[in-house]
Amino acid sequence: MGLLNRLDDPIQGDGIILGTVEDLLNWGRSKSDWYLQFGLACCAIEFMALNAAHFDMMRFGAIPRTSPRQADFIIVSGTVTLKMADRIKTLYEQMSEPRYVMSMGSCANTGGPYWEHGYHVVKGVDRLIPVDVYVPGCPPRPEAFFEGLVKLQKMISTQAIFRKREKMSAEDLAALELRNKKIQEYNERAAQENIEFTNAKHVGYSRYSLDFLNKGEQS
């Protein structure tokens, strides 16, 4: 509650805080990120412990939402099977922007123990949707998860809302321009050949998105 303390300060505080609207919005956004109530495998058991009284995830302002349309971020908690992959894509698409993804545990990060013989497992959920924070562990301790959550909050609180392009890194800007160019090309091709490029739908703001476009080109 640093802000309120400054307002109440008997010497300096006269009800005025100087800052940008962006900082204020991001401060509010980062402290009330709601997540989609969605569990996949054994990591979801740890995830339930996070929500319970002992670890009390709500103190971070994270409230479970049962609809992806109300959620700010999605926690992929567990093994992503190929059967589930389409559903996760759908859930991610239904979330409104800005949206974030936390990958929880080894399976969601890289496929985990199924990396070699898991014919049915997606080797990392970042092959489906762009991931913002990876939390390692099998499953991660609640403390590890909270570090990831704080990292996500930090990421949100420093994110540009206005004049995004000016504040982007050169790498991300180049990726964004390439992405827009490719989407335009795809749309033109799709209009000419009367086909639908399914993978082009999954493009977010992350630079990882380029992988999806490349995959779309192959398939």
Next chain:
Amino acid sequence: MTANEIYEKLKSEFGDEIISLTEDAANEAFIVVKPQRIVEICLVLRDDPNFKFDYMANLTGMDYPNNLTVVYHLYSIPLNHRIVLKVELNKENPSVESVEKVWKTANWHEREAYDMFGIIFENHPFLVRILTPYDWEGHPLRKDYKEPETYHGVKIAY
């Protein structure tokens, strides 16, 4: 009843349908039977007052070098005895009658055996894949299974 007594009694009722009994310390005793009259054998095992195998603990498939095998794990709650049945099927046309009408629980077990091994259970009410997606190709637990490169545009290999 011991496995040997079960085997002798089945042999006296079904004759050549019952092929062999294997008893060793390493495995649970199992009886190999022919696939043609499996439902009748199962009905006798369930209803005969000496057998009373009212509980099918497990049904699964096996991929052996020369045949595909269906394994039935049976247990009798009132008489506290158990037996394993094995049915050997040829790899070209692996099909056997469904025992779903004997033990209801066989329904999903047979779907799993179909999904993983491609064993066809005839007269099964709803023989579709249960674990893998409906549009999956191949039967993953077969020894000659080759995993596909992509599924719905997602690369599968690490």
